Amino acid sequence: MYSEKVMDHFTNPRNVGEIENASGVGTVGNAKCGDIMRIYLDIDDDGIIKDVKFKTFGCGAAVATSSMATELVKGKNVQQALEVTNKAVMEALDGLPPVKVHCSLLAEEAIHAALWDYAQKKGIKIEGLEKPPQDIGEIVEEEDY
Numbered sequence: 001m002y003s004e005k006v007m008d009h010f011t012n013p014r015n016v017g018e019i020e021n022a023s024g025v026g027t028v029g030n031a032k033c034g035d036i037m038r039i040y041l042d043i044d045d046d047g048i049i050k051d052v053k054f055k056t057f058g059c060g061a062a063v064a065t066s067s068m069a070t071e072l073v074k075g076k077n078v079q080q081a082l083e084v085t086n087k088a089v090m091e092a093l094d095g096l097p098p099v100k101v102h103c104s105l106l107a108e109e110a111i112h113a114a115l116w117d118y119a120q121k122k123g124i125k126i127e128g129l130e131k132p133p134q135d136i137g138e139i140v141e142e143e144d145y
Contacts, residue, residue: 002060003094009064014071017053024121026113028106030136035062035103039070039110043118047078054110061100068092069107078118082129084111102136109136 002010019040029036035058042051052074054066069089073081086104090096096104113132119125 001097002064005068005093006061006064006096009067009093010060013054013063013067015051015053015067015074016055018055019051019053022114024114024116024118026110026115026117026132028109028113028132028136030102030106033058033102035059035106037062037066037106037110039066039114041073041081041114041118043078049073049076049078049081058106059100059103061096061103062106064093065089065096065103065107066110069111073111078115078126079128081111082115082126084108106136109133 019042022040023043024041025038027036027038037056038054040053041049044050052070054070056062056066069084072084072088072092086108089104089107090101109132112129115126115129116132119129
């Protein structure tokens with residue numbers, strides 16, 4: 001069963017779309033479930049995320065986690081955005097069924113992928129950021145949920 005917040009973010013997703021000339025764009029997927037998530041970041045010269053958009057191909061939980069993840073990083077600086085975890089996304093949505101936890105991990109990794117793209121474009125290193133995988137299927141198998 002999905003929480004009211006999950007249903008709200010699925011039926012009324014926030015920040016849907018694309019950002020032209022985005023500071024960073026991250027695309028990740030999970031080959032096992034077929035979900036694909038793309039996050040666009042508009043980051044100002046002070047490292048603050050001024051705008052964020054997403055496009056997701058996937059189930060309702062994937063759409064909801066994408067929507068919530070964008071809400072959690074908007075207005076934050078790059079380091080704060082990096083600290084948004086899949087657990088934070090799940091908590092903000094009042095939980096997810098165990099079989100949908102991978103959707104929150106997809107959201108976390110999409111943020112990281114967009115930050116990685118931003119860092120590559122700017123020629124900077126973001127402390128604590130590692131190159132994200134394109135397919136999170138291997139991560140999901142390794143994690144103990």
